Amino acid sequence: MVNVAGPMWDNALARPDAIALRAGGEGWTYGRLRDAVAAFGGALRDAGVASGDRVLLVAPSVPEFVVAYYGAHLRGAIVITMNTMATASEIGYVLDDSAASLVVAWHEAADATEKATTERGLPFRTLEPGAAMGTSEPMIEPVELDPNDIAILLYTSGTTGKPKGVQLTVGNLQATSATVVDYLSFTAEDRLGTALPLFHVFGQSVVMNTALHAGASLSLLSPFDPRGMLEMLRADQLTMLAGVPTMWNAMLHAAGDFGPEDCASLRSACSGGASLPAEVIRAFRARFGCEILEGYGLTESSGVATYNPMGREPRIGSVGLPLPGMAVEVRDAAGQPLTGDEIGELYVSGPNVMKGYWNRPEATASDLRDGWLKTGDLGRVDADGYVYIVDRAKDMIIRGGYNVYPREVEEVLYEHPDIVEAAVIGVPHEHYGEEVAAVITPAAGVTLDPEELRAWAKQQLSAYKVPHLFAFVDQLPKGATGKILKRAIDWDSLTGRA
Template sequence: MPSIADRLHLHATTRPDAIALRTLEEAITYGELASRSCAYSHLLRAAGIGAGDRVLLVAPTVPEFAIAYLATQYLGAIAITMNPMAVAPEIGYVLDDSDATAAVVWHETRTATEQAASRRALPVLRLAPGVGTESGTPATAPVQRRDDDTAVLLYTSGTTGAPKGVQLTVANLLDTARIFSTQLRLTPDERFGTGLPLFHVFGQAAGLLTALHTGCSLSLLSPFQPRAMLELIREHRLTMVSGVPTMWNAMLHDAVDFGPDDLRSLKLAASGGAALPGEVIRAFTQRFGCTILEGYGLTESSSAGTYNPLDREQRVGSVGIPLPGTALEIRDPDGTVLPSDAVGEIFLRGPGIMKGYWNRPEATAADLVDGWLRTGDLGRVDADGYVYIVDRAKDLIIRGGYNVYPSEVEDVLYRHPDILEAAVIGVPDERYGEEVAALVVAAPGSAPDPDALRRWAKERLSAYKVPHRFAFVGELPKGATGKILKRAIDPARFPELSARADHS
């Protein structure tokens, strides 16, 4: 009968003085992390939270995120982790859909969460530096759960429809952390670091939980800044860092006065979230003497799927081979398994595959077929078993490592009285890899202003989802049924979509 907090409790018992979490300002030992998490679990219990209850957690990549997250696991509750940039309507949707019992929010970004929670008469607990130190409560053993109990609920909308809650189980997350720890050959002496958001599955499963499983230290940076990340690597003598392509590219271009000696402790850089250009991998290796290894996974697979192994050739452009215990197939639209180098949809099966979508039996049945996850991504596998991603899920935009789902943005744009039709697409961007762009057909008699539309959308969407580039057109391409055909849109025909825009 396991718990996500079991490894924390083990290390706190056997190695209480070992460093668990670090920032540039503080260090927290395993003993302190367990005591503070346990103390915070008592506050959650006092707020009426028990085993199986859903608790919304909205916080950046700070130690207090880990404390509150682990506190939910001490109770046997379900953590719903969400972007601190989310606005009140987005938070309200998740609170309603999950039937959450309470919300926990970082003190500096509390307004939207408190607004959404107050409208639903839900209690809100604020997180602030030092939380969990007030009572000095000794750590007790976490509540034990079944392997298939839901431990975390992460909301993602795929590429169509309203956001769905991905149920990741106790076994999903424990197995994923164990696999990554083994695959990366991590030891308790490792000094792990990341600027990834912990609310996201990559930072959470492949970062926080993997470090806790190993018993090594994890250095956190929030918000991510390229120079600050380089300084963190140097000052904490990090041996491993995880990030997304935009982070590696930003560090490479910001490292004017950094060289191999500054990063000599760094043995491994792990990248995921989007395809990493080969030139960035080569330049990073040449500059710092450290290779970036790519992997592939989804929220629905607990971030796990494939990874470039340490003991085999790294092939630039490949996301590696399936992780131990994971099977991968490339299938055609009829479900037939395709041979080497043929392009088709990627299917995954393994210990990280989700339990299903929260209260969405039809969506679960559509995406889980006989234990196989339909990823919606197109790829191929070469004769040696290396996997290559040919295209992301249809229409999905990846802006700076964050998934932006066009249908969600379009739904908001269609609420504007001056917009008749809208199609949201991704366009290349030097800084973020992709930028969110919108082609708009104005309502008769109206002349929408791009800056005004951006401001309007920012009140209803997280900043990274807001279209920063607009093109106004007379009509959008459509198929016989009237469906807008995004694949028929050529962004090159619209110079305004290529112009640099305000990224704020």
């Protein structure tokens, strides 16, 4: 059955009493999940949503997200998922760009979404606990789609700073979940768990879809709490746990009597979203007797491209080998393949790679070249095929697993009447991996207050994008053409002024 909801649907028909989801001490069987998804799909049908229409979903990592997500897919809609911290302005941009026809938002995260939706006169549905959507006749089966049909749009910023909709197809998502299931030997007896946001490609494509493709159970924690994550691991006897570096580091330092016995059932701890410090991997192993394995992927590759193989001595610092069906090349600035252990830009290809950017043919042509995805990341591949990420070619900041694009933040800062110039950079941070820092040249005679700037920026940006560190300078370093040279900014020398 060619539909993102197909594997979940088939598992529900085969094993309706098996547990599909766990959250907050409650379990959802596959049968209950299927019934809720069918009812949700029916409600969307009755609301006029047709196959190929765009439906925006704003919700945290709760079972109701899963219901709404698969309910929309059941109907054949294209699902757009967004951060629950998104502002009305950010949501409005996505609604306009995607021409979404209906919006669904979790009841505790509905204010900004409803504001943006009301301004545009679009239908709005509040997602309540239990995901009840009225008395619509439920759908009886998923809409049959083509593997090349677009399944989801995930908005991510590029070098222009304007978010672009990454088009991932039904085939992309099904290939990803099937590959991960086979590569990690997942079965219906596995118990996966995460506190990752399901609106993000890692939690959504690599974890949620994989678990329900395999017929396994998925334990959800929202919001993330290190003790809560460890308690979930212990109580649900998880066999796979997925997180980002800040989560592993927080669990490492969590108080309590947690130890190796809590990880006895765990056979895979998967880390992605950013590089994980080697010391955290070693310390985690020492405290919990558990090996964290790193992988690598982008939104444009459905969240995954490489992973460290299980059953082998892990290579700390490497993001592993290309997954079956995937290929990784290192190329020079001219796009020519490099040999040996040379450093260059990583290109990936395979069934996971996106169809392109929504209504962005030039950006698509720039990043997709003869089936190869230009990642914008610098790396190398050793003689055994293991991939190492060396640096990011772009200036993207990864704060606590969330991508922050400096130019997007800079464009907001430039709107402030008392800011002449601004450069946003990432500064190493013990907990978040990187913190968002802004180096600013104020208008003549003006003294800017960091707290006031934060409050001002927070009105226009999601909280994780707001600069938390500030430095004020007479002028920013520039090259011969007048371009601001971020690499010439020495944050340590500026901290006395921050």
